[in-house]
Amino acid sequence: MYPVSAKHLPRLVAAALCIAAPVRAEDFLCPGGTVLVQGGGERAEDICEAAAEARAQLASCNLPVTQAVTVEVTLGLSGGCYGLYHCDDDLIQLLPLSAYSGFLSGHPDSPFGHLDPEAFFNSVLRHELAHAALDVMPCPYDGCPATQEFVAYAMQIRFLSEAERAPFDRFATETGGPVTSDSLNVLVLMMSPETFLRNAHAYLSQQEDPCGLISEIVEGDVLFDIPFR
Numbered sequence: 292m293y294p295v296s297a298k299h300l301p302r303l304v305a306a307a308l309c310i311a312a313p314v315r316a317e318d319f320l321c322p323g324g325t326v327l328v329q330g331g332g333e334r335a336e337d338i339c340e341a342a343a344e345a346r347a348q349l350a351s352c353n354l355p356v357t358q359a360v361t362v363e364v365t366l367g368l369s370g371g372c373y374g375l376y377h378c379d380d381d382l383i384q385l386l387p388l389s390a391y392s393g394f395l396s397g398h399p400d401s402p403f404g405h406l407d408p409e410a411f412f413n414s415v416l417r418h419e420l421a422h423a424a425l426d427v428m429p430c431p432y433d434g435c436p437a438t439q440e441f442v443a444y445a446m447q448i449r450f451l452s453e454a455e456r457a458p459f460d461r462f463a464t465e466t467g468g469p470v471t472s473d474s475l476n477v478l479v480l481m482m483s484p485e486t487f488l489r490n491a492h493a494y495l496s497q498q499e500d501p502c503g504l505i506s507e508i509v510e511g512d513v514l515f516d517i518p519f520r
């Protein structure tokens with residue numbers, strides 16, 4: 292199975308699968324004081340900059356991260372996870388840059404295989420920050436993974452550079468017609484995350500007012516999840 296699949300598991304399961312160990316103990320408080328980096332080592336300031344940029348990007352699309360978050364760089368994301376957000380602790384866990392580098396060189400055909408490691412790292416950080424921003428999203432069920440992952444993947448891809456986003460844009464225009472919200476269900480998410488994330492970008496980019504849709508999701512007016520039977 293595609294090695295990022297575990298990050299799509301419901302949060303509690305994913306958290307149980309992915310017990311992390313800090314790389315280094317020192318903490319680094321980013322300028323502004325809303326992001327604390329743990330285990331970032333010499334990349335701590337780069338991570339601060341990436342987090343600040345990602346927060347601004349998300350806010351520009353009606354998805355502000357209103358709480359302080361901790362970004363922990365760990366070696367312990369097992370089960371194929373490459374990023375996790377723990378809502379109870381406002382904690383984002385990411386792997387060291389070298390791990391993303393290894394993933395990309397080992398999976399050149401993955402949807403993100405054309406990115407350089409830092410662009411990929413930053414996109415995963417943006418994905419997890421989107422989950423943090425979605426803490427306020429009403430969910431009438433035990434979890435709303437399809438809606439959560441729709442927003443997180445769409446934001447991960449939307450704010451790549453134009454060149455980095457090109458393969459996703461090509462899919463959106465060459466897919467043979469509008470992508471429907473039916474294709475953004477939890478079954479597709481679990482069985483083929485690559486398909487889901489491409490659909491997510493295509494669906495959002497095909498909207499007349501993409502960031503308006505994000506607003507509606509945050510308000511709970513649009514939901515892609517249905518009750519489990």
Ligand SMILES: [Zn+2]
Nearest residue numbers: 298418440443
């Ligand atoms: Zn996610």
